[in-house]
Amino acid sequence: xxxxxFRVIAEALTxxxxxxxxxxxxxxxxxYDYVIIGGGGxxxxxxxxxxxxxKQARIAVxxxxxxxxxxxxxxxxxxxSNYLLDGNEPFYEFSLKLWEGLEQDFNYNAMVSQxxxxxxIHTDAQRDAFTRRGNGMILNGADAELLSRDQVRAMYPxxxxxxxxxxxxxxxxxxxxxxxxxxxxxxxxxxxADSRGVDLxxxxxxxxxxxENGRIQGVETTxxxxxxKKVGVAVAGSSSKVMAHAGMRxxxxxxxxxxxxxxxxxxxIDGVMTFGAGHFYVSQSDKGGLVFGGxxxxxxxxxxxxxxxxxxxxxxxxxxxxxxxxxxxxxxxWGGIMDMSMDGSPIIDKTHIEGLYFNGGWxxxxxxxTPASGWCFAHLLAKDEPHKTATAYRFDRFxxxxxxxxKGQGATPNLH
Amino acid sequence: MIIxxxxxxxxxxxxxxxxxxxxLINRPDGLTASPQEMHDYVYLRTNPAGExxxxxxxxxxxxSWLVVTRNTVTHEITKVELARDVARQMGRSK
Ligand SMILES: Cc1cc2nc3c(=O)[nH]c(=O)nc-3n(C[C@H](O)[C@H](O)[C@H](O)COP(=O)(O)OP(=O)(O)OC[C@H]3O[C@@H](n4cnc5c(N)ncnc54)[C@H](O)[C@@H]3O)c2cc1C
Numbered sequence: 001x002x003x004x005x006f007r008v009i010a011e012a013l014t015x016x017x018x019x020x021x022x023x024x025x026x027x028x029x030x031x032y033d034y035v036i037i038g039g040g041g042x043x044x045x046x047x048x049x050x051x052x053x054x055k056q057a058r059i060a061v062x063x064x065x066x067x068x069x070x071x072x073x074x075x076x077x078x079x080x081s082n083y084l085l086d087g088n089e090p091f092y093e094f095s096l097k098l099w100e101g102l103e104q105d106f107n108y109n110a111m112v113s114q115x116x117x118x119x120x121i122h123t124d125a126q127r128d129a130f131t132r133r134g135n136g137m138i139l140n141g142a143d144a145e146l147l148s149r150d151q152v153r154a155m156y157p158x159x160x161x162x163x164x165x166x167x168x169x170x171x172x173x174x175x176x177x178x179x180x181x182x183x184x185x186x187x188x189x190x191x192x193a194d195s196r197g198v199d200l201x202x203x204x205x206x207x208x209x210x211x212e213n214g215r216i217q218g219v220e221t222t223x224x225x226x227x228x229k230k231v232g233v234a235v236a237g238s239s240s241k242v243m244a245h246a247g248m249r250x251x252x253x254x255x256x257x258x259x260x261x262x263x264x265x266x267x268x269i270d271g272v273m274t275f276g277a278g279h280f281y282v283s284q285s286d287k288g289g290l291v292f293g294g295x296x297x298x299x300x301x302x303x304x305x306x307x308x309x310x311x312x313x314x315x316x317x318x319x320x321x322x323x324x325x326x327x328x329x330x331x332x333x334w335g336g337i338m339d340m341s342m343d344g345s346p347i348i349d350k351t352h353i354e355g356l357y358f359n360g361g362w363x364x365x366x367x368x369x370t371p372a373s374g375w376c377f378a379h380l381l382a383k384d385e386p387h388k389t390a391t392a393y394r395f396d397r398f399x400x401x402x403x404x405x406x407k408g409q410g411a412t413p414n415l416h
Numbered sequence: 417m418i419i420x421x422x423x424x425x426x427x428x429x430x431x432x433x434x435x436x437x438x439x440l441i442n443r444p445d446g447l448t449a450s451p452q453e454m455h456d457y458v459y460l461r462t463n464p465a466g467e468x469x470x471x472x473x474x475x476x477x478x479x480s481w482l483v484v485t486r487n488t489v490t491h492e493i494t495k496v497e498l499a500r501d502v503a504r505q506m507g508r509s510k
Contacts, residue, residue, distance in 0.1 A: 240463035249460040253436065254488070299434045300488045302465040307417060307491070309430045342459045398459040399451070411458050414434060 002107055022187065023194035028201050031227035032058045034381060035219055037206045037242060038235035039063025041072035041182075041367065042359055044189035044200075045374020046234060046381070048106065051196035053375070054382035059198045060228075062221060064205035068186030071236050072367065074304075074336035076259050076291050078272050078283065079368040080117045080177035081142045084133045087392030087404035088345060089140040094389045095372030096142070096176060102371060108188030110180050111286070116271035117177035118147070118155075120321075122166040126277070130172035137174070147171045156269070159322055166277045166320065179272060179283055185370060209245040209356065216355035232357045232381050234373075237302070237337025239360035246353055250360070251342040251398055253413040255296045256335045257364050258306040260314060262328040264288030273321075280317025290328060292318060296338060296364060298414045306335040338364050344416030345404035348376050348386065348393040357381055358395075363416055419484060420496050424477060431476040437461050438469035438483045441503055465489055471499060 001007075001020055011018050034050060036043045039061050047061045063069075079099055081092035103110050121127045127146075134144035152171050153161060161168045194200055201223070208220030209231065218227035235242050237254045265288050274281040282292040294314035297306045311333060318325040341347065341361030346369070348359050359377045362369060376387035386393070392404055409415040417429040439462075444453045468488045474480050481499035486492065503510065 238465075240461070241465055244462075249456070249462055251459040251461070253461050253463050254465075299429075299486075300436070300463065300468055300470065301491065302489045303491055307429075309428075399455045412436075414436070 003109070022191045023200055026199045026201065028060065028062075028204065028221070028223055028226050029058065029199065031218070032060045032199075033229050034059045034232065035226060035228035035230070036061045036232045036234060037219065038070070038233065038238075039067040039186075039190070039200065039202065040070040040234065040236055041068075041185055041189070041370035042236070042362070042373045042377065043232075043234040044186055044193060045370050046232060046359070046377040047193040047198045047200075048189045048196070049375045049378035050381060051193055051198050054378050059193075060226070061193065061198060061200050062204045062206055062219065062226070063200070063202045064222075066202050067190050067200060068183055071336040071338070072186045072370070073183050074259065074334060075182055075367040076281070076283070076293050077179040077182045077367065078117065078177070078281075079112075079180055080174055080272075081368075082117065082119070082133065082137055082144065082172070082174045082177065083406060084136045085404050085406055088406065089136060089142065091372055091376070091389040091393075092368065093137075093140050093142045094375075095369050098371035098375065099180065100176075102188070106188045106192040108184060108191060110184040110188050112178070112180045114176050114178040115283075116173055116175045117274070118152070118171045118173045118271055119274045119276060120152070120168055121170040121172065122168060122277050124169075127170060134172050143174055143176050145173050145175065147173055155271075156273070158324060160320065163320055166275075177272065180367075182367060189374070206242060206245075209242075211246060211353055211356070214352075214354055216353055228355075230355045230357065230381055232359060232377060234359040234377065236339050236360060236362060236366065239339045239358070243358065246351065246356060248351065251347075251395075252361050253300050253340050254302055255298065255338045255340045255414060256301040256303060256306045257293065257296045257338050258310055258314070258333055258335045259291065259293045260311070260330055261285070261332045262290040262292075262325075263331050265290065265328060275317060275321045278317040278320050280314060280321055282318065282322075289331065290325065296340070296414060302337055304335050304337060306333075338362075340413035340416060342398060342411045342413060343403040343405040344407055344409065346373070346393050347395055348373065348380060348390045349395045350380070350384070351395070417491055417493065419472060419482065419493060421474065421477070421482065422496055422498055423480070424474075427474070427477060429472075431474060432472040432482075433475045435471040435473060438471050438499075438502070440471060441483075441499065442506070467494075
């Protein structure tokens with residue numbers, strides 16, 4: 001069933017009796033050509049592009065809870081392609097281009113809103129670094145612009161420009177960046193995959209990987225054994241747990257990241273603003289709530305909740321940047337489990353086990369990557385070679401010294 | 417989270433800096449270890465859901481390193497030792 005304005009009007013006039021469930025609820029088959037583990041953004045996008053662009057095959061997505069119940073439904077919805085390094089920028093720019101055509105492509109309103117993202121500058125050194133980053137972006141076909149202090153002030157006069165420690169001196173902005181309705185991304189990909197014959201199997205936790213003679217045979221699940229020629233793992237914060245079934249240890253730690261929403265306010269912030277020096281970023285949802293966040297809690301965690309000190313720290317960042325935020329009430333906070341990698345960049349690669357593929361290490365920034373991650377993982381699964389924008393996302397980059405460390409922090413996942 | 421410091425008693429976790437898996441104590445010898453061993457030590461983690469032994473540094477306190485046994489699913493802390501004692505038990509001189 002295609003969605004359109006005409007359809008909405010027709011349904012409104014006929015009592016909305018024609019809408020059907022958006023996807024099926026199939027029983028698992030005994031065997032598939034491709035099994036994708038994880039029904040988050042990346043797993044669903046992988047299945048969608050696999051079915052659409054690459055092969056007509058028997059494909060299933062196995063999800064332990066419900067579709068979109070993981071990080072894809074917990075993030076602060078920011079999309080951007082403002083990276084510096086060669087291994088990253090072409091990939092994220094590919095992703096941003098896919099976002100720009102996504103709603104037409106999968107015929108679903110994901111509320112892709114290119115409202116712009118602005119990274120604030122406080123020192124000369126930071127301006128140099130951001131200028132370099134902006135040039136890196138432009139060289140890779142993305143857009144970037146430096147704003148003066150006055151230009152920032154014209155947009156957001158209420159910011160604390162003369163903060164004693166972090167006075168605002170300007171900003172790097174990417175106008176094509178913005179926000180996307182995160183749940184709708186999961187639902188749109190799920191619907192698109194289902195309509196192309198992909199079985200989306202929920203309440204189906206993978207509890208083991210069956211491997212014989214170095215080759216994957218299928219997966220053990222809470223709904224029985226499911227055979228598979230190829231298995232792609234895209235389980236974000238659970239990456240280490242699932243890959244342990246194949247005896248693998250990963251260059252990843254799981255950490256909790258929290259997010260916050262205030263009560264609904266009148267229009268205040270029309271784009272996304274990041275205050276990196278103060279560990280705070282904010283945007284405003286279409287319902288009016290300020291959506292904001294800061295650092296990860298900083299210690300290994302599989303609890304989908306964080307602790308109070310980070311809430312205090314984030315609130316302090318908000319107060320430093322825009323003191324009037326102190327008058328707003330906080331409505332909700334929540335947490336999600338991040339797959340923090342050793343250099344802050346992801347992995348999309350084969351493993352040493354034939355037929356077993358891995359996609360993870362997205363840290364706190366994998367939402368913006370969803371379309372390209374799905375596309376590139378589908379490419380790898382179908383063709384056994386990496387997509388040209390994802391050649392650097394290899395497991396062996398740590399062995400070879402080819403880390404993609406945007407922040408230059410080294411092997412300290414909680415600092416990326 | 418409250419970390420029950422073996423010398424100083426219960427302290428707020430905010431006073432500490434977190435490093436990670438306590439196995440980082442066992443750094444292979446840089447001259448004899450193979451590149452693979454060194455890679456595994458520096459970059460790979462077991463990252464369990466459940467009991468985890470991990471290194472915390474009391475930066476805003478007595479500057480000691482602690483080995484904290486904590487559950488990564490519930491955040492409950494069940495054991496706190498001085499990293500020095502743990503290292504000595506493993507036969508290290510310090
Ligand atoms: C608070 C917060 C804010 C964030 N903000 C941003 C942002 O502004 N911009 C941005 O780009 N990124 C952001 N991120 C990061 C982004 O959300 C993640 O990197 C991304 O969603 C991870 O990929 P995913 O959608 O596939 O993960 P998930 O949605 O977590 O999908 C993984 C799925 O695997 C399932 N699973 C796990 N184990 C098993 C198993 N054994 N068997 C079957 N299924 C299993 C899980 O149930 C889950 O549904 C944020 C994250 C959080 C938590």
